[in-house]
Amino acid sequence: MPAVSVDTFFACSLMVLLVLSAMTATAKLLQPRINSSLDVEGAERYGETAKHILLYAGKPSNWGQESQTIPEEFGLAEAGAKNPYTLDVDKVSRLNGESLYALSYAQIFTSLKVSDVSFRLEIKPVFDVRVNLTAIFEGFNETVYTFEVATEKSGAAVSAIVKAYIIAENFLQTTSVYNSDEMAHFNLTVPNDVEGPALLVVFAKSKFNDRIASYAVYPFAHNLSEPAAKGVFLKLSPLNYTLTVIPTSAGTVLSSVYALTFNYAAPLTQTASNVFSIPKFADASPIVLVATGWNSTKFFAEWTAYPQIPLQMGVDFSTMSNLSNVYAYEHLVAIGSAIYKCTVWLGGPKA
Amino acid sequence: MSKRNSGQIRIIEAFLAIFIIFSAITISAGLTTKSTATENSNLASVGLQVLLQLDADGSLSAYIDAGDWSGMREALNLLLPVGVSFNLTVYNAEMRQINTETVSNGAFSGQEITLVEYVCASRNPEFRYYVVRLYLAVAK
Numbered sequence: 001m002p003a004v005s006v007d008t009f010f011a012c013s014l015m016v017l018l019v020l021s022a023m024t025a026t027a028k029l030l031q032p033r034i035n036s037s038l039d040v041e042g043a044e045r046y047g048e049t050a051k052h053i054l055l056y057a058g059k060p061s062n063w064g065q066e067s068q069t070i071p072e073e074f075g076l077a078e079a080g081a082k083n084p085y086t087l088d089v090d091k092v093s094r095l096n097g098e099s100l101y102a103l104s105y106a107q108i109f110t111s112l113k114v115s116d117v118s119f120r121l122e123i124k125p126v127f128d129v130r131v132n133l134t135a136i137f138e139g140f141n142e143t144v145y146t147f148e149v150a151t152e153k154s155g156a157a158v159s160a161i162v163k164a165y166i167i168a169e170n171f172l173q174t175t176s177v178y179n180s181d182e183m184a185h186f187n188l189t190v191p192n193d194v195e196g197p198a199l200l201v202v203f204a205k206s207k208f209n210d211r212i213a214s215y216a217v218y219p220f221a222h223n224l225s226e227p228a229a230k231g232v233f234l235k236l237s238p239l240n241y242t243l244t245v246i247p248t249s250a251g252t253v254l255s256s257v258y259a260l261t262f263n264y265a266a267p268l269t270q271t272a273s274n275v276f277s278i279p280k281f282a283d284a285s286p287i288v289l290v291a292t293g294w295n296s297t298k299f300f301a302e303w304t305a306y307p308q309i310p311l312q313m314g315v316d317f318s319t320m321s322n323l324s325n326v327y328a329y330e331h332l333v334a335i336g337s338a339i340y341k342c343t344v345w346l347g348g349p350k351a
Numbered sequence: 352m353s354k355r356n357s358g359q360i361r362i363i364e365a366f367l368a369i370f371i372i373f374s375a376i377t378i379s380a381g382l383t384t385k386s387t388a389t390e391n392s393n394l395a396s397v398g399l400q401v402l403l404q405l406d407a408d409g410s411l412s413a414y415i416d417a418g419d420w421s422g423m424r425e426a427l428n429l430l431l432p433v434g435v436s437f438n439l440t441v442y443n444a445e446m447r448q449i450n451t452e453t454v455s456n457g458a459f460s461g462q463e464i465t466l467v468e469y470v471c472a473s474r475n476p477e478f479r480y481y482v483v484r485l486y487l488a489v490a491k
Contacts, residue, residue: 011361018369026376047393083407085400126429154433159425208425209410329393330432332400339404339430 042348043327049114050329050344053121054085058111064090065240067101074111086334087342089307090239092123096308100237100244105314118324120314120345123307123333125214125286127153127160129204133220134185142191143222149184151204151214157182160204160214164188165260167290168222169195169299172258174265180204196222199301201288203262211284213262213338217303225299233295238306243268243276243289254293259306261285278306284337307335317347325350394435398467398487401430409474415441415481416473420452427485428456434490436462442482449481462488 056075063071076095078088094101095108112119128151135146151160162184164175171194178184190198199219206212219227235246245254257268257276262285268276281287287306292299317326326347333342405411405426414423427437439454465487473479 007359008361011365014362015365015368018365019372022369022372022376025373029376047396084403086407153429156433158429206426206429208422208429209405211404211408211410212426212429330397332397332404332430334404334407337408 039325042325046117046327046346046348047329049112049117049119049346050331053112053119053344054087054331054333054342057088058091064088064092064094067239070103070107071111073113074108083334085331087123089335092311092335093238093306093308095121095123095313096311097313098231098235098237098304099239099308100235100246101239108314116348118315118317118347120312120317122310122312122343122345123335123340124310126212126332126339126341127151127158127204127206127214129162129202129214129216131200131202131216131218133218140192142189145188145190145200145220147186147188147200147202147218149178149180149186149202149204149216150182151180151184158204159207161207162202162204163262164203165201165265166190166198167201167258167292167301168198169255169292171198172265179207190222192223194222195299196225197227197299197301198222199227199290199303201260201290201303203260203285203288205262205285209339211334211337211339213285215286215288215305217288219301228298228300230302232302233293233300234291234302236289236291236302236304238278238287238289238304238308241278241280242271243278243291243306245274245276245291247274249295252293252295254291256293257289257291260288260290286336286338309335309340314345315347317345324348394465394487394489395467397432397435398437398465398485399469401427402467402469402471402483402485404430406469406471411471411483412473412475412481415449415471415483416475416479418451420450420454424454424456427454431487436488436490438486440484440486442484444480446482457490459486459488462490464488 053076055077057077057079058071058075059073061079063069076087076091078086093099094103096102130150132148133145134148137144149162151158160180162178162180166173166188168190175186178186197219202216204214233248233252237244259266259268259278261281261283263283264281266279271277288303289306290301290303292301324347326345329344331342333340431437436457436459440448441450443449467485469483471481471483
């Protein structure tokens with residue numbers, strides 16, 4: 001073989017080898033950029049889906065109020081709302097698994113009509129209220145409880161005004177309004193002839209905007225009666241300004257049902273067996289509904305909120321981050337007149 | 352050129368070709384920059400929602416009419432996500448700045464800044480409108 005052919009063979013082999021190396025290097029260098037552009041498109045698509053959930057009323061637009069209606073198309077916005085990002089109190093309540101009328105994930109997934117997207121939704125007040133029972137002073141006729149209430153957002157103190165209600169058997173007491181720049185401390189007195197356990201309901205509103213509201217419910221022992229877990233005696237399901245109370249066992253007798261907001265407290269009017277009408281309060285505050293009663297010889301106080309917030313529903317992405325591209329979108333929404341924080345997580349298979 | 356040298360020339364050509372290809376890749380990789388458009392649009396959306404919610408019941412114009420700049424700062428601080436820095440400026444119809452105090456939760460330090468511009472009307476009987484400029488950045 002002539003030497004020139006050997007040279008040409010080596011030159012061609014070297015060119016092929018080096019061109020292949022160059023292609024590999026190009027692919028390695030550009031792949032992250034290609035992925036990043038896919039991520040941008042995915043993030044935009046998921047972002048629009050999250051907005052659609054919060055800005056569209058769904059079909060039928062009143063699916064929240066009709067307990068048996070499963071939406072054809074999913075959306076949480078209030079039909080005919082004057083402002084964007086105003087959610088319907090009943091649609092939101094039907095996302096909470098505690099409600100008798102809750103939609104299943106499968107029903108929502110089908111009505112969302114985006115087959116390759118899994119989702120998770122969380123709605124909660126903008127700031128948290130934390131309650132601690134710090135001291136108990138037992139007297140002969142009455143017991144004094146000292147509470148400490150902290151209002152905070154992600155660990156930072158929130159300046160708020162705080163008001164509390166205490167509920168026990170045939171007993172409803174309201175506190176004054178306290179300032180909570182960091183902590184509020186107050187004493188509450190409960191007579192010893194009142195049957196326990198008792199329930200403390202605390203409402204808080206930002207000092208700078210009364211639509212930014214939050215609440216906490218703190219059950220505690222009174223007269224040696226320890227509180228049971230939530231939902232042991234009754235299942236409370238508010239919908240369309242009507243509260244349906246379902247006892248979990250026979251022999252449960254209802255005593256009183258109350259609706260509480262920051263500024264108002266009212267006993268509920270019974271409209272049918274175990275059905276109560278909820279007033280439409282002119283108050284930018286969640287409504288806490290409390291039902292008291294007896295189960296054989298045990299007194300109880302069950303509660304729920306209307307809208308049924310805080311709520312978390314949908315897929316838990318924490319264990320699926322290796323399989324899915326997950327995006328979180330935080331929005332501010334109005335429900336009733338109060339402002340809440342809504343986070344929508346959307347995820348699909350990795351590209 | 353003799354036939355004996357033509358193979359060596361081809362090898363030199365191959366090296367030259369590869370040099371050109373690698374140079375092109377290196378230069379083009381340096382030219383492309385990661386897009387931050389999505390991040391900015393999310394931040395702008397969050398800022399706009401805060402202003403929308405504050406304006407829904409007239410709170411935004413009430414803060415401005417009353418000159419309650421600390422109230423506005425606290426409300427923004429509460430409604431914006433943790434870790435977002437903001438600076439808000441309010442202008443009247445003649446585009447003169449009217450906030451006499453800084454409405455901010457800290458200085459920006461080299462972050463990518465997003466601007467949200469919002470026009471709100473006063474709910475006073477005398478018609479007035481304000482241009483609100485909200486600068487946002489993710490604290491790093």
